[in-house]
Amino acid sequence: MNGLPSGNASESVSHRTCPLCEATCGLTVTVGADAAISVRGDRQDPFSKGYICPKGVALGQLHSDPDRLRTPLIRRGPTWTEVGWDEAFAEAGRLLEPLLRDHGRDSVAVYLGNPTVHNHAASLYTRVLVQALGTGYRFSASTVDQMPKQVASGLMYGTDLSIAIPDVDRTDYLLILGANPMVSNGSLLTAPDLPGRLRALRRRGGRLVVVDPRRTRTAEIADEHLAIRPGTDALLLAGIARTLLEEGLADPGQAAPHLNGLPELRAVLRPFTPEAVAAATRVPADTVRRLARELAAAPSAAVYGRIGTTTTAFGTAASWLVDVVNTLTGNLDRPGGVLFPEPATGSPNTTGEPGRGRGVRVPGSRRTRVRQLASVFGEFPVGTLAEEIDTPGPGRLRGLITFAGNPVLSTPNSARLGAALGSLDAMISVDAYLNETTRHAHVLLPAASPLARSHYDLVFASFAVRNTAKYSPPSLPLAPGELDESEVLLRLACTALGGGLTPDELDDLTAADAARRLAADPSSPAHGRDPVELLAAVSGRRRQDRLLDLLLRGGPYGDGFGAKPDGLTLDALVAAPHGLDLGPLRPRLPGVLRTPSGKVELAPPQLVDEARRLADSLATAPGAGLLLVGRRQLRSNNSWMHNLPLLAGGSNRCTLQLHPDDAARLGVTAGQSVTVRSRVGEVAAVAELTDTLTPGVVSLPHGWGHTDPATRSELATREAGVNSNLLTDEEPIDPLSGTAVLNGIPVEVLSR
Numbered sequence: 001m002n003g004l005p006s007g008n009a010s011e012s013v014s015h016r017t018c019p020l021c022e023a024t025c026g027l028t029v030t031v032g033a034d035a036a037i038s039v040r041g042d043r044q045d046p047f048s049k050g051y052i053c054p055k056g057v058a059l060g061q062l063h064s065d066p067d068r069l070r071t072p073l074i075r076r077g078p079t080w081t082e083v084g085w086d087e088a089f090a091e092a093g094r095l096l097e098p099l100l101r102d103h104g105r106d107s108v109a110v111y112l113g114n115p116t117v118h119n120h121a122a123s124l125y126t127r128v129l130v131q132a133l134g135t136g137y138r139f140s141a142s143t144v145d146q147m148p149k150q151v152a153s154g155l156m157y158g159t160d161l162s163i164a165i166p167d168v169d170r171t172d173y174l175l176i177l178g179a180n181p182m183v184s185n186g187s188l189l190t191a192p193d194l195p196g197r198l199r200a201l202r203r204r205g206g207r208l209v210v211v212d213p214r215r216t217r218t219a220e221i222a223d224e225h226l227a228i229r230p231g232t233d234a235l236l237l238a239g240i241a242r243t244l245l246e247e248g249l250a251d252p253g254q255a256a257p258h259l260n261g262l263p264e265l266r267a268v269l270r271p272f273t274p275e276a277v278a279a280a281t282r283v284p285a286d287t288v289r290r291l292a293r294e295l296a297a298a299p300s301a302a303v304y305g306r307i308g309t310t311t312t313a314f315g316t317a318a319s320w321l322v323d324v325v326n327t328l329t330g331n332l333d334r335p336g337g338v339l340f341p342e343p344a345t346g347s348p349n350t351t352g353e354p355g356r357g358r359g360v361r362v363p364g365s366r367r368t369r370v371r372q373l374a375s376v377f378g379e380f381p382v383g384t385l386a387e388e389i390d391t392p393g394p395g396r397l398r399g400l401i402t403f404a405g406n407p408v409l410s411t412p413n414s415a416r417l418g419a420a421l422g423s424l425d426a427m428i429s430v431d432a433y434l435n436e437t438t439r440h441a442h443v444l445l446p447a448a449s450p451l452a453r454s455h456y457d458l459v460f461a462s463f464a465v466r467n468t469a470k471y472s473p474p475s476l477p478l479a480p481g482e483l484d485e486s487e488v489l490l491r492l493a494c495t496a497l498g499g500g501l502t503p504d505e506l507d508d509l510t511a512a513d514a515a516r517r518l519a520a521d522p523s524s525p526a527h528g529r530d531p532v533e534l535l536a537a538v539s540g541r542r543r544q545d546r547l548l549d550l551l552l553r554g555g556p557y558g559d560g561f562g563a564k565p566d567g568l569t570l571d572a573l574v575a576a577p578h579g580l581d582l583g584p585l586r587p588r589l590p591g592v593l594r595t596p597s598g599k600v601e602l603a604p605p606q607l608v609d610e611a612r613r614l615a616d617s618l619a620t621a622p623g624a625g626l627l628l629v630g631r632r633q634l635r636s637n638n639s640w641m642h643n644l645p646l647l648a649g650g651s652n653r654c655t656l657q658l659h660p661d662d663a664a665r666l667g668v669t670a671g672q673s674v675t676v677r678s679r680v681g682e683v684a685a686v687a688e689l690t691d692t693l694t695p696g697v698v699s700l701p702h703g704w705g706h707t708d709p710a711t712r713s714e715l716a717t718r719e720a721g722v723n724s725n726l727l728t729d730e731e732p733i734d735p736l737s738g739t740a741v742l743n744g745i746p747v748e749v750l751s752r
Helices: 059-064 085-103 114-118 120-133 147-157 194-203 217-221 233-246 253-258 262-268 274-281 285-297 315-328 382-390 414-421 485-496 503-520 531-537 543-553 570-574 605-617 660-666 714-718
Strands: 012-017 026-031 036-041 073-076 079-082 108-112 138-140 173-177 207-211 224-226 302-305 399-403 426-431 443-446 466-469 580-584 626-629 656-658 673-677 682-689 697-699 745-751
Touching: 026 059, 036 059, 073 085, 085 108, 085 399, 085 426, 085 443, 085 485, 108 120, 108 382, 114 120, 120 399, 120 485, 120 503, 120 543, 138 382, 147 315, 147 605, 173 233, 173 285, 194 207, 194 217, 207 217, 207 285, 233 262, 233 274, 233 285, 233 302, 233 315, 233 605, 262 605, 274 285, 302 315, 315 605, 382 414, 426 485, 485 503, 485 543, 503 531, 503 543, 531 543, 543 570, 656 660, 660 682, 660 745
Parallel strands: 108 138, 108 399, 173 207, 173 302, 207 224, 399 426, 426 443, 626 697, 656 682
Antiparallel strands: 012 026, 026 036, 073 079, 073 443, 466 580, 626 745, 656 697, 673 682, 673 745
16 A cells, blocks of 8 residues: 555545544545555645654555445344445434433433544534534543543633643753653644654754653653653642742743732642652652753743543643643743644634633533533543443433444443443444444444545644644545445434434534624634625535635634635635645734633632642552553554554554563563453453563553454454453543543453
């Protein structure tokens, strides 16, 4: 798939953005009649400049994978039957109608998987589906990933997408906690070739420090690696912040006039002396002080934390303290520090009144039925999904719609969730594969190949290290009988509404609502215009591309529907197939804020409470047992790319890594099969001895365990691996964000 094009006249070349991770690399795709002949990096893409990772190269294999679904399926008992689309939607309606009628709209839940945000059709029309269902039971991959960062950012800046991004291309000092971008690229940090950007930081004399229980590939290229005890990043950050305040090193710089809560912050951080946090984190007190002094003294600096910091019991506190340290060192909203992107389609912090807003409501007003856990930004913790299905009583979930997700492998105590899905009265899935989750569906609707749909990164532009815009038309047409996801979701929404609307009519209503919101937004260049006029300007397009054109033309760089002739439109992006560079990130305070005070809230009450809970944890002595952490792999992306030959094997080894000292103590040898046991389950894995782990820590990669014979992924089942989420526990969560604790799980390792 990565060979050179042959020059055959039947071939064509297109340029598109890779949809397989957050890096958004540009691709040059050569296609024949119905397949990709080659996939290469696009050297003319102004953002990625030709960089490509193995996942992007495999895009053609994903398109041609014989196990990828092309036809709707209906399951009756253990038997799957291929059917036409009309029959599939009729069956979906037959299953949903009695549940919605007899048990209410909340009897059916929605789960949205990670690939949803890599697809602008899905991002736009899953909202329409949720609204049509009218359910309050929405779950997503967010509460196994980034929700703590969204909660902390929302409370500090006023919207959950106001995430301050490290300016990696200009910073002099980068402190990374719980992330391995040399393998995963960025996460909530969209930066093609982040490995190259980190090397460039070192070449220009910058300093890179990595905090991680493992000596990752990123740690190996760093100036310094600090092996922290899993789950204690928030304590380390609190110790750094306290040191900055106590030693008179805090200087917020130009952000100072825009801050609220500095006295409250100083008071709540007093318990976190370097000596106190050293005992819990295993990072020496002198090192805590030195980190604070280095960050304060650097010409510019940025602190960045990801999965290892968010998937812990104090994920929201850690996410907040990352921004606190960035603020106290004068690096909030400054070049070389952390800045707020300004995406071309707009975002919550580019709409409404600049500098002031309603803020966010955390916790939410709704509660789960069983544990009474609060909603967060309209969704419930995914760790509660199984219990909401399998716990008897009024109001239990009886139906589920999943889109592009595999929670049976990716969420905590997944054995319980798999059993619960088997008890549902109705389950409908939209997915490219018959996987460990969708095998429980009664109706399975196939998703189109990424090469056969248009693409625009609506979500990841909000996390990008540079403001860019790129539209990708389909590289190949839909195969006969295939439907675009927008059509699938609109038809499913019409089914949930019980008829009365066609997909075209529902799409027109959706577009009309988007036009009305643009006309009503004082920040939009289309403010005050007639919505009918705005719709007429984009009448040549339908579905997601019509909505995209509305957003672009009414966005921060837009043409205002003719008011700014040189402004951005979808036509302008079509004419620039490699994409457009809209410039570096720039300071945006105070206009970016949407808090009621119009200030950055350094000490919101909810986060002050989290700091007190964190302080209470200092009194708990660290346990002596083993702690399980995950690990990223270059050729793997969650659970859904293990069926492609280019990504199988190699460094993708699903082994239990442990330190040689722990292995000797346990009587374990390299290559031996061992049992790993937690409170909720156990797995058998092959032991891999490595001194890249700190003693007391063991590691399994995430997303494996393709052992279910009811799935259709031939290659993945041959290299099945083990499911680490058979060991993770649904009970412990980060309470403010509802995020599952997937790192630092207490386990036993037993020789078999």
